[in-house]
Amino acid sequence: MTIVYMDNAATTWPKPPEVLAAMTRTMEEAGGNAGRGGHRLAVAAGEILYQVRDTVAVFFGCSDPFRVTFTANATESINLILKGYLKPGDHVLVSPLEHNAVMRPLQFLAQQNIQWSVLPSAKDGRIDTTLIEPMIRQNTRLFVICHESNVNGVIQPIHEISKIAHSFHIPLLADCSQSAGSVPIDIDSDGIDFLVFTGHKSLFGPVGTGGIVWGSQANIEQITPLKQGGTGSVSDRYDQPDFLPDKFESGTLNIVGLSGLKAGIDWINRNQMNQLSSEKDVLLQKFLDEIRAIKRVQVFCAEKKENQGGVFSLIIERLDNGFAAQWLDEEKGILSRVGLHCAPLAHRFLHTFPAGTIRFAVSPFTTCEDVEICIDAIKMLAEKKETAHFL
Amino acid sequence: MKQYVILVFTSSHAIGIEQKLKKMGVPCKLCAIPRNLSSDCGICVRFDETNLETVEALVKTLSFDIQEIIATNY
Structure with a gap:
């Protein structure tokens, strides 16, 4: 059958055959550990990693490849931002169509007196932008919006929502797990501060790839890393580096998977x-x-x-x-x-x-x-x- | 000819600079960092003195800080 x-x-x-070929090529020809050591296989891996960063950045209209942070998936990306940015007493506004990748970390953070409210919407869950302003509180610190619902496919008016959020100096996290690769996204003109993506859906990469693209106005200094550890840089210190991309990328990255992600995005661009x-x-x-x-x-x-x-x-x-x-x-x-x-x-x-x-x-x-x-x-x-x- | 290296804080930045210089047609090479220059285990970008001004101009446009540009016998 x-x-x-x-x-x-x-x-x-299926994934485009180019994705599988790229991953095999990386294993065969760039099998070193990116950012660790200076031998040819490590450098080859590092060069691939840079090209993936550049490809992702360009795809989302970001001019700086180092404002791309790689994670294992969108869930990790969302956890990084929510746990690294929010402080006790903060309030968050969410869409009515959020995934548990957002709701479970928020529920966890409720123990720290971080509260959330659901934005008013039409019957299909599309946010009614005329009703946003009364929902904003003095302590509202973040909007979290699922760009495209994974249940009914509703696409949210991200640009209109971010305009209102920014007029109150509140950043917007867009969970683009479903939309990335399917709906055109330009991080700055759409007004996204924290663009969360996963690699294995409409970007056609393999599972285990994802990340965050930081908007040009996003204040990264305010965000504490989710994890600390080896980065292959400033190795004489116990302190976590405070510069991108290393600040948020401790531990060996999934370079094989990421090379597949690049091939997936290249396939979208070609087609x-x-x-x-x-x-x-x-x-x-x-x-x-x-x-x-x-x-x-x-x-x-x-x-x-x-x-x-x-x-x-x-x-x-x-x-x-x-x-x-x-x-x-x-x-x-x-x-x-x-x-x-x-x-x-x-x-x-x-x-x-x-x-x-x-x-x-x-x-x-x-x-x-x-x-x-x-x-x-x-x-x-x-x-x-x-x-x-x-x- | 006198050689220089760009010392950076992370290998990702070295590769980023190398890719930009290559796009600009500036000959350069990624090398292991000379141990007398840094305790880091990463890589640096080596180039010759004829391109010093170009490299210095590029460095001013980067989104990240470098450590320094050093003349070397390496």
Whole structure:
């Protein structure tokens, strides 16, 4: 049975072959430890690392490659900023569609009297920018916005939100885990201070890659590193370096994975992201238009097409989500993602908590045939006669 | 010809300078740091005196501080 991969919001699959080739080449030809030692393999690794930094910086409109910090994933990036920037007594404003990568660190920080509130929004979770100002308190120190929801794909008006935040001298953290590589992002013109990304979704890198791009106005001196340790620099001191990139990058970096991330971004650049996105949008709209017409299927997506990313969710009335997803896999080869998607805040907001939804996410590798197979399968599920799996 | 090295605080910066100089067509080389110059275990950028002014001008545009530029027999 052919696999119809619709779990691209968890991680994209397949990756471009160039990603695998780059990683193998790095292992073979640049197998030293970047920043540690001066022999040719260490320097070769360091040069690759610099090129990845430069590629990431340019991709997000950042002029300085050293304002890119690499981490293992977006969760680590978010933890770094929240725990390194916020102080006891601070207040944070979040979107109603945040992932637990944000909510769990915030819940942890609540022990230090750091509070959070949810910004008002439309029914789909898109923030209503006219209602932001009254939410800002004297101690509000940060906005945290999930740029594209991993549940319903709603894209937030980052630029408008940051304009309001900045008028109160409050920085904005954009969690671009879903949007990076899928939605055009320019860090400074979008007004992002802390741009968090993961490498393994729409940037087509491997898992274990991610990072932060620091906006040109972001005050990095205010942020304490999440970890301290070896950097290969100022090694005669016990103090952590205070300069970029070493301040936040203790420990050996995943140079093999990062070389794959660069190959993924190069692939996007070669294929023109706008072109990839518009082809994806056409497929997604066909998908959404057809399933919205199916009786018993409730779709969770953006209210307006222009605010829709490549992800959406659905439920089939009175049918257990787990059964539906398993049937899709075993009977049709369709790989979806069922549950709460590590986003209980979003599911509570969408009234799909605790059962969650079945999530679908397209990628540039998704074909029209894939979408047709999914539509037919969802129709079959919706037409199923009641069984033990019905609620 | 007299040789110089740029001492930096981290290998990442050495590689960043090397990449910029190469783009500018300035011959340079990444080398292990001479032990008499620094206790660091990283690398530095070596170039010859004909490019000293160009390198000094570039250094002023960087987003990070360097340690220093030193004449060397290395």
